[in-house]
Amino acid sequence: MSIIEEAVRKTAERHQRPASPEHPGNRPRLRRVPPPAVDAASVRRFQPVTLERAVLEENHILPHITDPGALRAYKILRTRMLRRLEANQWYSFAVTGATAGEGKTLTSINLAMALAQDSNTWVFLVDLDLQRPKVADYIGLNKSLGERGLTDFLLGDATFEQIIYSPGGIERLAVIPNFQAVANASELLTSPRMDELVRALEAEAPRRIVIFDMPPVLASDDVLAFAPQVDGMLLVVAEGITSRDALRGAKELLQEMNLLGVVLNRSEAQEEAAYYSYAR
Ligand SMILES: Nc1ncnc2c1ncn2[C@@H]1O[C@H](COP(=O)(O)OP(=O)(O)O)[C@@H](O)[C@H]1O
Ligand SMILES: [Mg+2]
Numbered sequence: 001m002s003i004i005e006e007a008v009r010k011t012a013e014r015h016q017r018p019a020s021p022e023h024p025g026n027r028p029r030l031r032r033v034p035p036p037a038v039d040a041a042s043v044r045r046f047q048p049v050t051l052e053r054a055v056l057e058e059n060h061i062l063p064h065i066t067d068p069g070a071l072r073a074y075k076i077l078r079t080r081m082l083r084r085l086e087a088n089q090w091y092s093f094a095v096t097g098a099t100a101g102e103g104k105t106l107t108s109i110n111l112a113m114a115l116a117q118d119s120n121t122w123v124f125l126v127d128l129d130l131q132r133p134k135v136a137d138y139i140g141l142n143k144s145l146g147e148r149g150l151t152d153f154l155l156g157d158a159t160f161e162q163i164i165y166s167p168g169g170i171e172r173l174a175v176i177p178n179f180q181a182v183a184n185a186s187e188l189l190t191s192p193r194m195d196e197l198v199r200a201l202e203a204e205a206p207r208r209i210v211i212f213d214m215p216p217v218l219a220s221d222d223v224l225a226f227a228p229q230v231d232g233m234l235l236v237v238a239e240g241i242t243s244r245d246a247l248r249g250a251k252e253l254l255q256e257m258n259l260l261g262v263v264l265n266r267s268e269a270q271e272e273a274a275y276y277s278y279a280r
Contacts, residue, residue, distance in 0.1 A: 038207050043122050046164035046174050049147075055140030060106070062113035077107075077263065078114040081234070082121065084260050085209060090231035092201070092210035093260055094128070096223050098250035099216050102238040103265035105134045108213035111234075115209060116173035124164075124201055126150065126176040128212040128226065130185035133178035135213055141165065141177050150178040153197060154188045160200045174208070185215075186225040198229045217253045218246060224253065232258040238266040 057064040065071055085091065095108040112125035127135035127150060135141075136149065147165070152158035165175050182188060201210050212230060217223045227233070233254055237247060 038120055038122060043172075043207050044204065046161065046166045049141060049165040049167055049175075051167045051170075052140030052142070055138070059138045060110075061139060062110050063117070065110070074110050074114045077111060077261075078118065080261060081111065082115070082118070085231075088231070088258075090258075090260075091205040091208070092212070092230045093232040093234050094212040094214045094223065094226065094230045095234045095236060096214045096250075096254075097216045097236040097238075098218050098242050098246035100132075100219065102216070102236045102241050103263075104216070104236045105129070105138060105213050107234075107236050107263055107265065108211055109135060109138055112173060112175075112211050113170065115211075116170055118172075122172045122174075122204075122208040124174050124176065124204065124208050124210045126201070126210065126212045127178040128189070128222075129215045130178065130182050130188060130222065131215060131220070133181060135175065136177035136179060139167070139175070141167075141175065147177070147179065149180065150176055150197075151180040151182055151188075154191060154193045156193065160197065186221050189222055189226045194226075194229075217250045227257050232260040234260050234263065236263045236265055239264065239268060240266060 053064065055061075060067075060070070062071075062074060065074075081093075085093070095104050095111070097104045108125060112123045115121045116123045125135065127133045130151065133149070133151075136147075141147070148158040148162050150163055153160065153163045163176050165177065167173055167175060188194060201208075204210075210230075212226070214226070215222050223233075235250065235254065
């Protein structure tokens, strides 16, 4: 069994395990009743923005994915994430991995889109890879229009409302992009301004789920610095990209955090989800 398969299996086991003092964050579901429906009128709307369709198509972003295996896999991932968040009464999670290029940003965006397609789920997608912000590029959110993003907020040059965008046609999604890379990311991530942002996002819970697209855990201390601000972690690993040693290192660093799941990206396995599969 490969180390990736083992990580996927262990995550699945962890979620089936009964609550214990050693694993307080992974309690079994206590209630089967669905959460109360969100009153759409009570959810805030933000600056409208149009995403470039050609860019979405080119980058394989929902709803412009035609591959049935990928579509099915994102739906499965959405359902499982919703179930785990609800079971724990959690509202926020960070998407991370071991190294660059595993598909963290693509997974964050498509999961956010898939969740927002659910009629009762409202989502914030935050580009929190401060050193390599990519979300705006992937979804065709054009910076030439002079939009402001997360770094502008963190540096005190923009307000909360000025950095949030509501893409047309995806009513329940709000995006906080970033257009300006910074070197001193972990200092900004633990700054009072970041706290302010997290509090402002929290004020929208439980109406909104917050997804933070983050850098890999092994590349910097950004994820560790920000971890106390999120309810859980979603780990993306990629067949052929994530090495055994890197995954072992990432698992070690993530040990103290609530692991919501492991996404196996770029899998060669021709099973129910050809491109993407998820811990069962
Ligand atoms: N399953 C996949 N199939 C094909 N291309 C993928 C897949 N996952 C990611 N990619 C591509 O790989 C590149 C890196 O993905 P990205 O999401 O930016 O990785 P990360 O955020 O982990 O660095 C992007 O060009 C993305 O479109
Ligand atoms: Mg990324």
